[in-house]
């Protein structure tokens with residue numbers, strides 16, 4: 001494992017989210033099996049790992065959707081593992097899901113609005129302004145009145161990102177936001193994530209595209225069978241023997 005200190009991002013930064021020996025088991029399936037890591041303020045982190053290695057389950061633990069079998073989490077220095085799932089957005093943790101989850105009998109603008117909590121939604125004028133700003137930002141302003149099913153897949157995914165950032169989260173978790181996109185669309189999303197970083201968003205990105213991960217992320221984690229097998233600067237992690245064997249080799253073989 002790469003020591004954390006050979007790291008990319010200049011000075012040490014405060015951890016925003018810390019996991020200590022986190023496990024999530026589903027019956028006999030050890031989806032996440034003793035992961036300790038830190039997500040640091042202002043960085044884009046990434047998780048690489050083969051199908052079924054526990055990436056989405058880990059994101060589910062971070063949003064309190066998946067109860068922990070064991071372990072501890074701290075968000076912004078405070079105990080986090082017992083925070084109820086409905087409080088998570090309020091604390092400032094938002095995510096997008098691996099498969100598009102938009103409500104089809106609502107317009108695009110209404111779907112984005114649902115990313116705000118009830119109190120913020122009631123301040124209608126501010127809410128509307130924030131939604132407009134975010135839709136402009138992710139490039140879906142022209143689609144406000146359409147239904148999600150009328151959008152291209154790429155635009156649906158952008159709508160999901162808009163919904164996740166509309167509440168200005170402190171931590172943004174993105175589960176394969178560019179799955180199914182072509183290279184050009186993928187580059188646009190990479191640029192978007194970088195520009196969100198410029199505004200201070202701390203991010204955790206799950207993607208299978210190694211090139212994109214190396215380009216976009218400041219710090220990479222690699223998972224295999226529910227465990228963290230490497231972490232550090234992206235270039236080092238993708239060159240790690242264990243990572244190559246468990247993941248990159250498999251990808252090459254599939255290709």
Ligand SMILES: Nc1ncnc2c1ncn2[C@@H]1O[C@H](COP(=O)(O)OP(=O)(O)OP(=O)(O)O)[C@@H](O)[C@H]1O
Nearest residue numbers: 026029031049050051052053054055056057058098
């Ligand atoms: N709700 C669940 N109940 C039972 N098993 C689950 C559940 N969710 C995930 N699993 C299992 O946990 C393991 C990890 O799944 P997970 O979806 O976290 O992997 P992943 O790394 O996100 O994979 P992919 O790259 O395919 O999205 C898999 O074996 C999966 O079948």
Ligand SMILES: [Mg+2]
Nearest residue numbers: 055056057098
């Ligand atoms: Mg997944």
